Amino acid sequence: MKTQHHHQNQKKLGRRKDEKVDKLVVDQLPTDLEVEILARLPAKSLMKVQCVSKMWSSIIRSQRFVDSFYALSSTRSRFTVTFCNADAERLFIYSSSFEEEERSLVAKLQMTIxxxxxxYGFKSPSVHGFLGCCSGDQFIVCNPTTRQVISLPIKTARASLGYDPVGRQFKALNLVSPPDLFPAFLVHEAITFEGGGGRVSRKQVTSAPYYPVTDGLYINGSIYYAAWARSQKRDPVVVCFDVRSDNISFIKAPWEVVACDSDSILIDYRGKLASIIVDAYSPFQIFGLWILEDALKHEWSNQTFELPFPLLNMTSPGTNKAGDIIFAPTYLPPVATFFFLYYYNVENQLIRSVRLHGVADDEDFQRRYGLLDYCYVNISPEHVESIASL
Structure with missing residues (x-):
């Protein structure tokens, strides 16, 4: 018995000695080499090795390293699939990498909230590595890479997430005033994430009255959404919120971009604001593409395209890096089935399908969470992994 205890003690001492040696080796590495080593690790590994040493933790959390990691991640294509079920009252977030020539992909569950x-029709767009969505009187912001989740109280469920690339700050814009009454002006709340445990500051922002038609879309430092500047559909505009200056301006828009009797979908088209116009009430085969060419001059271009076959219950979450327009299902059925994405190239007018495994075809997953009804789904293309925290 004593011999057994002696061997166990020796093993413990050996492990402690190895840990001390490993820590000593880590502490003696040149800082530049440590950064080089860490830069080659995937995001999940970086989250784990922060406990190896204080130096590593300090490097990984530094703004310079966070920016460098994001810049590297931006070169890799990835998207998120988010869906919510009323019965389960849970938000599921999947992610998948994407190669341009792939015909099938596998999505992996990143986290649940x-x-x-x-x-219906919820949006959870990806903004600089974070996802944001409204749930009742709460605005939820999460980072699927670090699994950080922040829930903020809001007065109305009209909040959109944005990012100031100069000041490196996240902000959310929430419309507080009821727009259907058309008062003399509208009141908004600009919520700035101060960093460190989800601390925020709130600022009141006012604008001329308008009635919003679409959800907010973030592109290059601004949040956009289509709206009517006056009642009775007389003045179609795009509202533009500059995240850095907290300034709200209006861009004149074509009637088709805002009209409620067509399904106007705002997307990021190669860094420009654009709108996909489809028929909201039947399978569509023809769609229009309006692109904002010059915001200062309010100039738009317009093209019409015809698909080789009609699409049913589809929407467009945006484009990939190549500029292909993506079409995706608006919901997941309650039974296991195939889930396809369609990529349409506007230049050669060719379409290709990509089957997504791991989401709609997982019967065990559906039974485990009791997903017995339709789940509304949202896809955020060109998601970039980030190790930043709020």
Whole structure:
């Protein structure tokens, strides 16, 4: 018995000695070499090795390293698939890498967020590595890479996430005033994430009255959404919120971009604001593409395209790096089935399908969470992994 205890003690001492040696080796590495080693690790590994040493933790959390990691991640194509089920009251977030010539992809579950109740047609766009969505009187912001989740109280469920690339700050714009009454002016709340445990500051921002038609879309430092500047559909505009200056301006828009009797979908088209116009009430085979060419001059271009076959219950979450327009299902059925994305190239007018495995075809997953009804789904193309925290 004593011999057994002696061997166990020796093993413990050996492990402690190895740990001390490993820590000593880490501490003696040149800082430049440490940064080089860490830069080659995937995001999940970086989250784990922060506990190896204080130096590594300091490097990984530094703004310079966070920016460098994001810049490297931006070169790799990835998208998120987010869906919510009313019965489960849970938000599911998947992610998948994407290669241009792939015909099938596998999405992996990144995280789930409980006690989330989202309405039909919810959006969870990716903004600088973070996802944001409204759930009742709460605005939820999460980082699927670090699994950080922040829930903020809001007065109305009209909040959109944005990012100031100069000041390196995240902000959310929330419309507080009821727009259907058309008062003399509208009141918004600009919520700035101060960093460190989800601390925020709030600022009141006012604008001329308008009635919003679409959800907010972030592109290059601004949040856009289509709206009517006056009642009775007389003045179609795009509202533009400059995240850095907190300034709200209006861009004159074509009637088709805002009209409620067509399904106007704002997308990021190669860094420009654009709108996909489809028929909201039947399978569509023809769609229009309006692109904002010059915001200062309010100039738009317009093209019409015809697909080789009609699409049913589809929407467009945006484009990939090549500029292909993506079409995706608006919901997941309650039974296991195939899930296809369609990529349409506007230049050669060719379309290709990509099957996504791991989401709609997982029967065990559906039974485990009791997903017995339709789940509304949102896809955020060109998601970039980030190790930043709020």
């Amino acid at each position: 409980p006690s989330v109740d989202l309405i």
